[in-house]
Amino acid sequence: MDAIVLSNIIKTYNKGTVKAVNDVSLSVSKAELFGLIGPDGAGKTSIFRVLTTLLLADSGTATVDGYDVVKDYKAIRGCIGYMPGRFSLYQDLTVEENINFFATLFGTTLQENYELVKDIYIQIEPFKHRRAGQLSGGMKQKLALCCALIHKPTVLFLDEPTTGVDAVSRKEFWEMLKRLKEQGITIMVSTPYMDEATLCDRIALIQEGKILSVDTPEKITEAYPGQLYALKAGATSKLLKDARAYPAIEDVYAFGEYLHMAFKDNKNDSQGLLKYLHGKGHADAEIKEVKPTIEDCFIRLLKQ
Amino acid sequence: MKQLYTFVKKEFYHVFRDRKTLLMLFGVPIAQIILFGFALTNEIKGSKIIVVDYAKDVASQQLITRIGASKYFEVEKSFADHNQIEDAFKQGKIKLAVIIPQNFNDDILHFNKAQVQVIADASDPNTATTLTNYITNIVSDYQSSLTPNQKIPYRIVPQIRMLYNPELKGAPNFVPGVMALVLMLVCTMMTSIAIVREKEMGTMEVLLVSPFKPVFVIISKAIPYLLLSIINLIIILLLSVFVLNLPIKGNIFLLFGASTLFILTSLSIGLIISTVTTSQQSAMMASLMGMMLPTMLLTGFMFPVENMPVPLQVLSNIVPSRWYYIIIKNVMIKGLGFSAIWKETLILTGMTLLLLGLSLRNFKNRLA
């Protein structure tokens, strides 16, 4: 039995004018670390709210741990952990008070499930008498994660837990998630950061309410049609303009210190391109073949 | 300068695009002017009074006819003895009684002077003073009409007795009114804000996704304010007894019992408001604007309800503080027992149950 199943879920707002979730179907296996990858407004939060029984979908069905989100919502609410988009714990209670409150809410105590949250709790324990509102962004996320885990849920829903958090804290957070997965908890995470996709077992790329692709990160990158190249020269901005003008190029866009590009009909015209660029003054231009990243796949899928 | 103009223009856009605020900006002043201007008046007309006529002679008949003809009074004479008068006052049926003693006519003719007893319900000293003034004027008019050519004028002297509040202090009138106002505003506003705050901060989401039953969320929000309001009540009573010298004539437990009921009513109104508002600001606005105006104007402590036009009197029946005000006045000022307030208590209980039922039904188990 899959831990999470969505079948043809549709959710609209504003009397149907805004289609937030447009016929989404996917499933997540037990103890899988599943990523929902997409920008703001893609429908990630709406999907989470349907699964955590906070919203009723317009049509379609969904189950969590075998329970139907509409009929058995009470059962679901007792066995899942949820971390909503913004920090939603009590700012004027201390770390300790927040944890005890949520533990009691679920009929348990910190001591009972200490082993589960120990790794995370140890990092915030020195601050346990500090008010939650005065913690840094990274600490708040850790506290929120503890409170979501405190009752040993079978499924964990984390809605953009790393947004607005710096790169180092993000890495730490994902390491904590991996360790949780090893304890058998199914985890569904949403994030707008494409680079975090590779840290998941499987991912769904979502944009404007539609799923673009669902698979393991490796398979998605393998499915990239054609060959991707990386182009580099000294003056990036000018390079971009010039490369765009070259007729044999299908698409070229900035990607860090390189430009990523694909040729029309996958016809390799590297030599012609280099000659053209040299002519435009980019004496140090170089091209190489590269493997596509999730971001490249997302961009490609968006443009289709 | 131009920058100022640009900014002002933007502010106008904001105002006109916010329907709710617009409604309040224009709606409230209009409502107030109409209410204050047309409906509320300090002039008291058609007050029900009792005239007890022990004399049953020509003079008394003439006086009674004059009183009856006045637009200020509606005479119900019939009672034969004082105890029944007391009861009528206790039940709040009348605010004034005129008692004409035996031998009224004879006294006037033979002694050139007579007395008339006037008893007024002074728990509302303003009304009492106004009414006794009306009576005094009518009596003195009658007096003048009797002696156009007399050398020694007749004198009919009204003996005035103010019930419940002989010193005509303002406190007996406004303290119950203030109690009603304060408890209503605090409970309604604070409860609604506390619940909506969870919605606004996003913690409500997390609470809902837990085995904790939503109804307990409501109860746990209401309990602190219930307790705090009772403390508030105690403070008000202490102040009124020791600082304003207004003793509590009736049963203290009855007072607290009734007050607790009223607190529950106010809390339920707060609950309903919390189910229809989404931000703390609009919860506060709804509590203040939606409850303050009716409570202040239609409770009856600023302006007597009996003197308002009928539609407003009907409207005042659904303002809970009106009933609480009667209960408090009866128990605290008039010293009456449960028999005098059972009707009002029943009404308040009914309102509370209805409001609680509605808010539980409205309380959303989900976000939408």
Add this chain to the structure above:
Amino acid sequence: MTEPVIKTEKLTKRFGDFIAVNEISFETYPGEIFGFLGANGAGKTTAMRMLCGLSIPTSGKATVAGFDVYRYPEKIKKNIGYMSQKFSLYEDLTVTENIRFYAGIYGLSDRDIKEKSAALINQLGLQNEAKTLVASLPLGWKQKLAFSVAIIHQPKIVFLDEPTGGVDPVTRRQFWDLIYDAADKGVTVFVTTHYMDEAEYCNRISIMVDGRIDAMDTPANLKKQFSANSMDEVFYHLARSAKRSAD
């Protein structure tokens, strides 16, 4: 040697005993895209506030657009553009109303306002949305509009505080196209971001750790310096040893 648009010398901000910004010194030049990186709590926001004329430094020197931050914070505000992620446009005003409002606030003449509003709308392709409320625009369009509005008065320098958070990858790149355009026209772009690949788009980067600037150079040189393959690694290397993690 061109005049620096920003010049700071041991700029410091203290809050009681806490040193939020610790003697930072750097310069930025016209037309430069300068990336201002650092972990949460490193002091980026405080530093930016001082440079925008929003907060008076405790010690040290700084000039922005030629004006001293102690003596002429008001003149600085007139010569810079600012865009933050939390707020930039009024949701309940239309696209045109927003543009006209900000143009008016920045003191443009009536004729300039008309001309520039039309030009901006055309450049962004928002002709059909000119009278739509900003609230109905997709996030990406809002961000692009906000940026264009922030430079409508042609300031010497524009400060961008995490402008592309949560935006899809295609729109992000369109946004950076706008940044490149502005830089080409001579505007200095001072940008903070959590996307490490965007760090690569900058001419130079500085990384703040615990209130100090611990590294400042071109992306290529920084990678060489720290023997790293990507800016991600450089950042990780520096930020990992940070002692401060409180906001």
